[in-house]
Amino acid sequence: MSHLPRSLLPLLFAGALLFLLNNFLPSLAWAGLLATVTWPLHQRLVKRGFGTRASAAILVVALIACFAIPSALLLNTLRTEIVTVVQVFQTYNQTGLPPPDWLARLPVIADAAQTWWHKTLAVPGGLNALLKSTVGDLAPQITSRAGAFGSTFLANLLYLFLAMLTLFILYLEADTVVRYVDGAGLRLAPQQYPMLRQIFPLSVRGTALGLCSVAVLEGVVLGVAYKIAGAPAPALLGVITGYMALIPGGAPLSFTLVSLLLLGQGNSGAALGLFSWGAFELFLVDKFLRPQLIGSRVDLPFLAVLFGLLGGVSTxxxxGLFVGPFLMAVLFAWLRDGQAVLEPAAPSAEVAKLAEVRRVE
Structure with a gap:
């Protein structure tokens, strides 16, 4: 009991520090995750003759380019597509938008829907009047959100800068950081820490590889499918689908909405074909590719990967896309090894090796 205050003091200090850095924890977390994912590349560059600083600078610049270049392409594509949408809007506003054929086949509300369409959208200037009435009701909300956009954008830029700066320092001071983390881990959980130390980088790298590769694949494949199906702005929709595919359930939501868009335009065959192809492609990706890329490195079953991703991102x-699979990997390691992991009979060789950290300090 006399040692209780001394043991609680580090925990209280850590809690106070977390509270102090609450707004910057995402930047620190992203820096740690990116360092874990790219650490093999950093070591490879150093072994090929690049200095530590040069390797760190190359990787940080490459990561910034990975964020900046797709964003610039997306904004450029969006600008081009907006011009096209505006031109189409002006054309239909001048001539009136004729009702689609499927409107007459709607159950129960077909007559009312056709009457509303003819009075509102089929007349010249109808689109403009509808837009004004709708935007007029939403104008206060749009104005308030636009006013907060600038400060939010600047805050995100600051967080990105801090994440990249922290990542650069982690590359330079990796040995010191690892020594401190190993020392703290051995003090808090001397028997379980070696398992956590092994599982964490494997799960993080597997998750990053699975999410990024699947997102790129689905963005490209479904973007081509959008083009074949005749969807408007297929490149833009493909990029949006790729970003949405990072989140479980994002890709099916994307191609379902595009299928509904094609159905609304009267292209029922293209809509059915796109939805069928998207469902087939999604089955292959979610059943075989994604679990194999994420779960194979830490030997996780499909449902564990799926619920780890869903639970992590929702919380x-x-x-959480990285935290969820890691926690699942720890849980399944404990379930497989049982008491051998929780209470090993004798210190393992890895524990003895890591214990050298405490003697060095």
Missing amino acids: LGII
Whole structure:
């Protein structure tokens, strides 16, 4: 009991520090995740003759380019597509938008829907009047959100800068950081820490590989499918689908909405074909590719990967995509090894090796 205050003091200090850095924890977390994912590349560059600083600078610049270049392409594509949408809007506003054929086949409300369409959208200037009435009701909300957009954008830029700066320092001071983390882990959980230390980088790298590769694949494949099906702005929709595919359930939502858009335009065959192809492609990706890329490194079953991703992103946001599979990997390691993991009979060789950290300090 006399040692209780001394043991609680580090925990109280850590809690106070977390509270102090609450707004910057996402930047620190992203820096740690990116460092874990790219660490093999950093070591490879150093072994090929690049200095530590040069390797760190190359990787940080490459990561910034990976964020900036797709964003610039997306904004450029969006600008082009907006011009096209505006031109189409002006054309239909001048001539009136004729009702689609499927409107007459709606059950129960077909007559009312056709009457509303002819009075509102089929007349010249109808689109403009509808837009004004709708935007007029939403104008206060749009104005308030637009006013907050600038500060939010600047805050995100600051968080990105801090994440990249922290990542650069982690590359330079990796040995010191690892020594401190190993020392703290051995003090808190001397028998379980080696398992956690092995599982964490494997699960993080597997998750990053699975999410990014699947997102790129689905963005490209479904973007081509959008083009074949005749969807408007297929490149833009493909990029949006790729970003949405990072989140479980995002890709099916994307191609379902595009299928409904094609159905609304009267292209029922293209809509059915796109939805069928998207469902087939999604089955292959979610059943075979994604679990294999994420779960194979830490030997996780499909449902564990799926619920780890869903639970993580619903609770912690994007960072939860990495935390969820890691916690699942720890859980299944404990379930497989049982008491051998929780209470090993004798210190393992890895524990003895890591214990050298405490003697060095």
